[in-house]
Amino acid sequence: MLPPVEPWLVLSFCAAIFFIGFTGILIRRNIIVILMCVELMLNAVNLTFVTFSKTLHHMGGQLSVFFIITVAAAESAVGLGLIISMFRTLRSVDTDEIQLLKE
């Protein structure tokens, strides 16, 4: 039978998702995918909060997740606005094209 789920296992799962997102931010060049990787990292942190809320019998973790979800929604709205603005200027969503300061 499967081993029982310990807190460290859930936290390690969160770390796995977090570092998948981290690696994605470093190796991808498409700015939309980079923003998706940021969302992955935020989700991993949210699950860490919920796990600690469960193990410590404290509700502060779940309240923090509520506020983080709000901030993430605001962040992606502004981020996608920036992407549209970047696309209008450069006609591309590639981060290699952002080199205006080199001129």
Add this chain to the structure above:
Amino acid sequence: MDVSPVFFYIFASLAIACSLLVVLKKNPVASAFSLVLVFFAFAGIYALLDAHLIAALQILVYAGAIMVLFIFVIMLLSADTPSFDIARTHISTRMAAMIGGLVLFGLFVWAFRNNTYLAPTGNFTPENIEAAGGNTRVVSELMFSEYILPFELTSVLLLGAIISAVALAKRKGAAQLPPGYKGKA
């Protein structure tokens, strides 16, 4: 923890597989749909951990609102053409990112494994939450009493986000490029 192992392993493996797809897929639309599956798997894990309100919010806000925004921008910019940009990243950057990620992940697993966890600090045991009327009622009562200040600050944040998003997206014309700018060399 009183979590069903079968469902946890199903959701966890689904989330890890789909988040790898988010990073590795060539097409941004495929990445976006993998991300939707990751969000649903996370919602399942929240429900397993007795965070029912968070699970519902995860589906409503992330899988609903944020993903629609992503898909909308991908379609608006016709950016759904496959571009395997990982191959353009320098090999040393790729190796450094992957090794750094793996090393940090191993460090975190080691720290979580060999940590002495604190004793429970709150009194929100599952029985107490059940007696107080369930997870959603407990979270909402806390939100409008103890956490009212961050809740109100959130509304200011959302107002700022709305104004800045409109200001960014509604600007007339493109920004001025320097003369002779040719883009990527």
